[in-house]
Amino acid sequence: MAASSAYEAVIGLEVHTQLLTRSKIFCGCANAFGAPPNHHVCPVCMGMPGVLPVFNRRVLELTIRVGLTAHSQIAERSVFARKNYFYPDLPKGYQISQYERPLCVGGYIEVPGADGAPRKIRLTRIHIEEDAGKNIHRPEASLVDFNRSGAPLLEIVSEPDLHSAEEAAAYLRELRAMLRYLEVSDGNMEEGSFRCDANVSVRPRGASELGAKTEIKNLNSFKFVEKAINHEIARQTAVLQAGGKVEQQTHLWDAEREETRPMRSKEYAHDYRYFPEPDLPELQAPPGLVEAIRAQTPEVPSARRARYARDFGLSAYAIEVLTQEREVGDYFEALIKAGVHHKAAANWTMSEVLRAANASDQPLIRAIPAAAQTATLLKLVEQNRISLNGAKTAFAAMCKSGQDAAATVSALGLAQVSDEAAIAEACDLVLSTETDKVAEYRAGHEKLFGFFVGRVMKTTQGKANPKVVNEVLKRKLAP
Amino acid sequence: MPVRMAETKIGLDGVRHVARLARLELDAEQEARLQHDLSAILEYIEKLNELDLGGVEPTAQVGEAGTPMRDDVVTNQPAAEAALANAPAREGFWFKVPKIIE
Amino acid sequence: MNNELFRLTISQAQAALRRREFSAVELTRACLERISAVEPKLNAFLTVAESEALIQAAAADRRLANGAPALCGIPIGIKDIFATRGMRTTCASRILENFVPPFDATVVARLREAGAVFPGKLNMDEFAMGSSTENSAFGPTRNPYDLARVPGGSSGGSAAAVAADECLAALGTDTGGSIRQPAALCGVVGIKPTYSRVSRYGVVAFASSLDQVGPLTKTVRDSAIMMRALAGVDPRDSTCSARPVPDYEAALNGEIKNLRIGVPKEFFVEGMQPVVDSAVRAALKRLEADGAAVGEISLPHSQYAVATYYLIATAEASANLARYDGVRYGLRAEADDLSELYGRTRAQGFGPEVKRRIMLGTFALSSGYYDAYYLKAQRVRTLIRRDFEAAFGACDVIVTPTSPTTAFRLGEKTQDPLQMYLSDIFTISVNLAGLPALSMPCGYDGNGLPIGLQIIGPAFGEGVILRVADALERSAPVPRRRPAAV
Ligand SMILES: [Mg+2]
Numbered sequence A: 001m002a003a004s005s006a007y008e009a010v011i012g013l014e015v016h017t018q019l020l021t022r023s024k025i026f027c028g029c030a031n032a033f034g035a036p037p038n039h040h041v042c043p044v045c046m047g048m049p050g051v052l053p054v055f056n057r058r059v060l061e062l063t064i065r066v067g068l069t070a071h072s073q074i075a076e077r078s079v080f081a082r083k084n085y086f087y088p089d090l091p092k093g094y095q096i097s098q099y100e101r102p103l104c105v106g107g108y109i110e111v112p113g114a115d116g117a118p119r120k121i122r123l124t125r126i127h128i129e130e131d132a133g134k135n136i137h138r139p140e141a142s143l144v145d146f147n148r149s150g151a152p153l154l155e156i157v158s159e160p161d162l163h164s165a166e167e168a169a170a171y172l173r174e175l176r177a178m179l180r181y182l183e184v185s186d187g188n189m190e191e192g193s194f195r196c197d198a199n200v201s202v203r204p205r206g207a208s209e210l211g212a213k214t215e216i217k218n219l220n221s222f223k224f225v226e227k228a229i230n231h232e233i234a235r236q237t238a239v240l241q242a243g244g245k246v247e248q249q250t251h252l253w254d255a256e257r258e259e260t261r262p263m264r265s266k267e268y269a270h271d272y273r274y275f276p277e278p279d280l281p282e283l284q285a286p287p288g289l290v291e292a293i294r295a296q297t298p299e300v301p302s303a304r305r306a307r308y309a310r311d312f313g314l315s316a317y318a319i320e321v322l323t324q325e326r327e328v329g330d331y332f333e334a335l336i337k338a339g340v341h342h343k344a345a346a347n348w349t350m351s352e353v354l355r356a357a358n359a360s361d362q363p364l365i366r367a368i369p370a371a372a373q374t375a376t377l378l379k380l381v382e383q384n385r386i387s388l389n390g391a392k393t394a395f396a397a398m399c400k401s402g403q404d405a406a407a408t409v410s411a412l413g414l415a416q417v418s419d420e421a422a423i424a425e426a427c428d429l430v431l432s433t434e435t436d437k438v439a440e441y442r443a444g445h446e447k448l449f450g451f452f453v454g455r456v457m458k459t460t461q462g463k464a465n466p467k468v469v470n471e472v473l474k475r476k477l478a479p
Numbered sequence B: 001m002p003v004r005m006a007e008t009k010i011g012l013d014g015v016r017h018v019a020r021l022a023r024l025e026l027d028a029e030q031e032a033r034l035q036h037d038l039s040a041i042l043e044y045i046e047k048l049n050e051l052d053l054g055g056v057e058p059t060a061q062v063g064e065a066g067t068p069m070r071d072d073v074v075t076n077q078p079a080a081e082a083a084l085a086n087a088p089a090r091e092g093f094w095f096k097v098p099k100i101i102e
Numbered sequence C: 001m002n003n004e005l006f007r008l009t010i011s012q013a014q015a016a017l018r019r020r021e022f023s024a025v026e027l028t029r030a031c032l033e034r035i036s037a038v039e040p041k042l043n044a045f046l047t048v049a050e051s052e053a054l055i056q057a058a059a060a061d062r063r064l065a066n067g068a069p070a071l072c073g074i075p076i077g078i079k080d081i082f083a084t085r086g087m088r089t090t091c092a093s094r095i096l097e098n099f100v101p102p103f104d105a106t107v108v109a110r111l112r113e114a115g116a117v118f119p120g121k122l123n124m125d126e127f128a129m130g131s132s133t134e135n136s137a138f139g140p141t142r143n144p145y146d147l148a149r150v151p152g153g154s155s156g157g158s159a160a161a162v163a164a165d166e167c168l169a170a171l172g173t174d175t176g177g178s179i180r181q182p183a184a185l186c187g188v189v190g191i192k193p194t195y196s197r198v199s200r201y202g203v204v205a206f207a208s209s210l211d212q213v214g215p216l217t218k219t220v221r222d223s224a225i226m227m228r229a230l231a232g233v234d235p236r237d238s239t240c241s242a243r244p245v246p247d248y249e250a251a252l253n254g255e256i257k258n259l260r261i262g263v264p265k266e267f268f269v270e271g272m273q274p275v276v277d278s279a280v281r282a283a284l285k286r287l288e289a290d291g292a293a294v295g296e297i298s299l300p301h302s303q304y305a306v307a308t309y310y311l312i313a314t315a316e317a318s319a320n321l322a323r324y325d326g327v328r329y330g331l332r333a334e335a336d337d338l339s340e341l342y343g344r345t346r347a348q349g350f351g352p353e354v355k356r357r358i359m360l361g362t363f364a365l366s367s368g369y370y371d372a373y374y375l376k377a378q379r380v381r382t383l384i385r386r387d388f389e390a391a392f393g394a395c396d397v398i399v400t401p402t403s404p405t406t407a408f409r410l411g412e413k414t415q416d417p418l419q420m421y422l423s424d425i426f427t428i429s430v431n432l433a434g435l436p437a438l439s440m441p442c443g444y445d446g447n448g449l450p451i452g453l454q455i456i457g458p459a460f461g462e463g464v465i466l467r468v469a470d471a472l473e474r475s476a477p478v479p480r481r482r483p484a485a486v
């Protein structure tokens, strides 16, 4: 990284995440991605004259779920506010957001630190707002689609507790995993349901005051977050080293040129003229709602990591892999519940399950066999009824066919022969045709043992249980 | 109630800045007129400074407390043509606007 | 009578239609003919929907045949601030000149369900900003009592149309007096309900925390009938109250014995036309004679109401009017880039008063001024509210003049916005406090111009206001005069 050690970067992140609701935040239009332009729209989310917002209860519930998980204080009363600015994708000329009194105040998120010990990144606030539509730019004109207008958003604002691009990315990964665990957001960065703005400043190491910051907008992948922040840290450090002053600015990340550039609309210095939204009374959670949500809130990654370490003694790497996505850990645990030993379940999940899931464009749950079927397969391995390789072959086939374990094993003829008599017969056959090699072996050329095993396996078309083959051969080759 | 302007409460620069925020293109005559009118109104509004407002909470709304909420149900059918019926310019199902310069 | 059906009140027409003395189509035709006759003088209508109205009337006649709803067949004019599905809704602005909403305002839908007939859309001050209807982009409406005078505003078209018998009643909106002041200047009854009593959905917003919908009618009873049809919870308006709606008409029993009427001492001061003062005092005497107790009360912060109002209303308006940007509907100016599109569309689309208010409101919210203007006004709003709370500890209703003067001349106040604002001095504090208030005629000045009296009630006190108004109407010494000019 370009930053000199004489300087320290200070980074705060603002994350906007779309909530998984059926309908939009203030109207009954579908909150859905991928429709043709301006289909999921109505007078309300189009900002027609005279329309009024009516708040979606589910948005409150999901926000409280996030707030509780992030250890925030849930405000008994919060207030919607209008954020005023003009842009073609903003139909009312203002965004309904929260300002002075957000729903969730404070809190923190635990992020695995470089040394493995968790680090708390403090949150300033989590508030509710509506999304804008989308512009696409053509050389001669811009086009506007309001399908996304009024999609429910959470804005999650961190304190400036992050000091490197890597740390920022780790925080974002953790936050995204948490939101997915909570089933609050799909965290899909390409589709824009998880977006990040970064506030970056650089100051002489040891200084307590913050330098002038740059706000970088438009960061829509983890890779860009890291690149843009590193780019900005380097730029600001260079300015400071040259004795210059960093200007407070808003930059756009240009993914093609891989650099940030200042936005031209600087002349409209941000003056959002926030004021309380008169069309919505104070937001009050119905009595008992917060407690009810607290009682149902699912486990989050940090808790799961701690539990896996405690209960299964897995390696840090295995825990990391198994907890990054909730479904992966869920699958791993389902295997254990179905009677698979946790070591075997962990290995299988990390290798075969993730391989199959990554190869598929389906969600994990549909890409791989039910945990009960996989468990059956793994028990066949444990009982030496099939080989590990046989199990992998069967699993791959099951992913494609959807057939159950037993049927697949038998259809592919993968059942292992463990019958000693049958194996002894095969051994006798091999030894009787390879008398020279038997003599060599007995004369002390013990490396030939593997050769005999291979021949027996070949004779049995790979179905012989290798352990039994070993035992029988040892006995028969004994002088 | 005197409305003669005693002093200028907002300068021409102020008028231009506010017009920019409000996205109103004004000519010089309108700027001058607005400077005059706004100054007179702002002077009248100075009246509020007579009041001691220490400890007085602001009132933003006068309705009943608490937000009514709707259930998370999709009630609207896709309605692109109704949405686009008043469009000043469109291209397919898109609204069309002059080029945006960031 | 048959050739002057348009002169009927709602309650008269209701009864006659049910007795099948005439049909809804005949009644509607009578109003449409009246409209053709007087519109060249008044300009109260921006859109006359003749064929639609006749279709509605024919449907009403079918419904009348088998047990009709409350307003079946009654021609009601709609201020052009209400969204009407498939019918142009301009808000008297160039910027919405060709806007056709794909939906009905909730109150419009309710009137449709109740069988009402809509002869057309009524003139107003552009975006309801004004007190004279001179701010309409489509020319002023004139006062049917004197064509050289204004009808008041912003619901000037509504008041003039009802006064001139072009429709039996009209819908208006009132943000700072926009129903009551034109009702007073045109000699009709107008009620601004408690904030949240009537849905605002589909009402083009001016100042969301102040706007209320209400009827303008020829009689108090008609206002009671209209209120019942309009009021009540609306799942599309989060600020709309869920309280049950009483039968306002049933409460018009003329009984006001021992009712306590407060008269604010601050409301009878400088600048008021003496004839207005004496007419209101005479009405109070009649109420006293009927058994009411009249006593002085104080609303000490009412002198700050106009200043407070012009900060809060314009701040909210500056945001509410940001949506008129030429992107999705409405006027679009020729422009090469987006910035030009915004600046020119809004410059060409809005009239001078609307621009003035957008500017003031934007300024009041802008960085560095928010606390000194907008927030301060909100604090004063608290004091004004408290004044009323204290007053209603000592009285049941408050009576004041509606407007300090009778109808003024066209052009008289257009060059001085502040003087225009001050014509709402008696009505504005009621909106700030969210209370219900009614204006009704209480006499005429030397030029035969109507004088308005305002009755203010506590929150959700529409019933008591209407009862007092009805009693006063019954005791009126002279009948309502027909407008001389039409
Ligand atoms: Mg935001």
Ligand SMILES: [Zn+2]
Pocket (backbone or CB within 6 Å): A024, A027, A028, A029, A040, A041, A042, A043, A044, A045, A046, A150, B076
């Ligand atoms: Zn919608």
